[in-house]
Amino acid sequence: MSNGVVSSDLQAVASDVVSSDLQAVASDVVSSDLQAVASGLHPLPYGVFSTGALHRHIGVAIGDQVLDLTSVVDEAALRSTTLNAFLALGRARWAEVRAEITELLSDPAHRQRVGPYLHALSEVQMHLPFDVADYVDFYASEQHATNLGRMFRPGQPPLPPNWKHLPIGYHGRAGTVVPSGTAVVRPTGQRKAPDEQAPTDGPTRRLDIEVELGYVVGVPSELGTCVRTADFADHVFGVVLLNDWSARDLQSWEYVPLGPFLGKSFATSISPWVVPLAALEAARLPGAAQDPEPLEYLRDTENWGLDIEFEVELNGQVISRPPYRGMYWSPAQMLAHLTANGARLRTGDLFASGTVSGPARDQVGSLIELTDAGREPITLADGSTRAFLEDGDAVTITATAPSPAGGRFSLGAVTGTIAPAAPR
Structure with missing residues (x-):
């Protein structure tokens, strides 16, 4: 896979997080735990969740929380209720969005923007992440x-x-x-x-x-x-x-x-x-x-x-x-x-x-x-x-x-x- 796709290399992410006040990021983004931040930032898996309301949102898991991507990433496909539209965008766009999410979660400058869209995983309901075709x-x-x-x-x-x-x-x-x-x-x-x-x-x-x-x-x-x-x-x-x-x-x-x-x-x-x-x-x-x-x-x-x-x-x-x-x-x-x-x-x-x-x-x-x-x-x-x-x-x-x-x-x-x- 290309270097662009792997742009969220964990070592680089960890280095960036440390240089931008790790303790502040840890307390605001995950659970004041360095290991949770490091392990959470790397995989960034995608899912579909709801918070008690009928509407479903696309999010990524980060530590013990989920980030609602609807309002924090400028990508129309992420404002859907399944992953299908995003999946269809292709490898280059997947890599760009992954890099943007990593930046949002690792740079303290984005804390106020990201904070309102973080939800505890224990408080959300997960759904089938995509409509299965075959x-x-x-x-x-x-x-x-x-x-x-x-x-x-x-x-x-x-x-x-x-x-x-x-x-x-x-x-x-x-x-x-x-x-x-x-x-x-x-x-x-x-x-x-x-x-x-x-x-x-x-x-x-x-x-x-x-x-x-x-x-x-x-x-x-x-x-x-x-x-x-x-x-x-x-x-x-x-x-x-x-x-x-x-x-x-x-x-x-x-x-x-x-x-x-x-x-x-x-x-x-x-x-x-x-x-x-x-x-x-x-x-x-x-x-x-x-x-x-x-x-x-x-x-x-x-x-x-x-x-x-x-x-x-x-x-x-x-x-x-x-x-x-x-x-x-x-x-x-x-x-x-x-x-x-x-x-x-x-x-x-x-x-x-x-x-x-x-x-x-x-x-x-x-x-x-x-x-x-x-x-x-x-x-x-x-x-x-x-x-x-x-x-x-x-x-x-x-x-x-x-x-x-x-x-x-x-x-x-x-x-x-x-x-x-x-x-x-």
């Missing part, structure tokens, strides 16, 4: 694909023959992408266990999570054209944390021959804050070694592997810490393949990585892996056990990434609580 989910972790292949196709090679030649994915349902905190109603559908003679209809008995990273498209592409891996950052604005809730019994019964359908389409939760790619510069690293070498259109020379660490809590207890850095397919390769047939991108498109799983048992991103398809339930602190999710269970996924000045910063959280199935 949703595509990939299957980019070799560890996850191998683990599920062994469960779903015993006695066969765990990876299908095409897996290392192209990023496998499926088209999801954009209308059921929901913001963090939305209750997840237990889905109902056909399911058939291996020992059952015929399928039955009813609530899923194997409700699962999938820890994923979602990519938010800003700049569209023309129908009939392909997006190169090198152009990934010209189209994708940023990332969200994503939980692709999965009904494993519905999924295993329906997925042959066309893939996931009702076992996936009932709810997909995303975090309320979109972290710009500009904030992830220090997280970039070479992608996984790929053998065989991908076809030319899939060769990623831009190093879009990402050092992101996830953490999964079930009812407040950490049960797994999946690492993103080992993902086999990069997001640039996913985007290139998504458009390889000429399918166009639209502003607000969301595509996800697929479940993030590492090689260790405590690094997997789904319960079906963590419990060996339910055969080895986990024990929670209260003594109860879980093979899959029960009604009332609450799942929280968080993640961190490296900061340019050292340490790590938070990418936020995505949460959901399971509600009982609705009556037929």
Whole structure:
């Protein structure tokens, strides 16, 4: 990415803040805490919030507060109630606005201008940050694909023959992408266990999570054209944390021959804050070694592997810490393949990585892996056990990434609580 996009390099910001009376900025902008100022200024994630009134505003998170951008940045697209218009402006304008916001928050000369538009995060309501145009989910972790292949196709090679030649994915349902905190109603559908003679209809008995990273498209592409891996950052604005809730019994019964359908389409939760790619510069690293070498259109020379660490809590207890850095397919390769047939991108498109799983048992991103398809339930602190999710269970996924000045910063959280199935 260009130097302009990374103009908010944390070290430079920290230097500017110190030279302009850090204590005054800390008390007025965040919470009189140097670390909060430094870590807060760097990511500058975008979201949509309200303060009790009906009208929604676009803001950026800074420490434990949110800055309402409606009146402090001269950009008409930020006076909307979703991020879509801003996402469509493109990389150069994203960088200019990011630099302007950094200046407003780091220079004490702007305190009186900024002060009235700062709100405590604890006092605002967050909403879906953008209108989702299309949703595509990939299957980019070799560890996850191998683990599920062994469960779903015993006695066969765990990876299908095409897996290392192209990023496998499926088209999801954009209308059921929901913001963090939305209750997840237990889905109902056909399911058939291996020992059952015929399928039955009813609530899923194997409700699962999938820890994923979602990519938010800003700049569209023309129908009939392909997006190169090198152009990934010209189209994708940023990332969200994503939980692709999965009904494993519905999924295993329906997925042959066309893939996931009702076992996936009932709810997909995303975090309320979109972290710009500009904030992830220090997280970039070479992608996984790929053998065989991908076809030319899939060769990623831009190093879009990402050092992101996830953490999964079930009812407040950490049960797994999946690492993103080992993902086999990069997001640039996913985007290139998504458009390889000429399918166009639209502003607000969301595509996800697929479940993030590492090689260790405590690094997997789904319960079906963590419990060996339910055969080895986990024990929670209260003594109860879980093979899959029960009604009332609450799942929280968080993640961190490296900061340019050292340490790590938070990418936020995505949460959901399971509600009982609705009556037929």
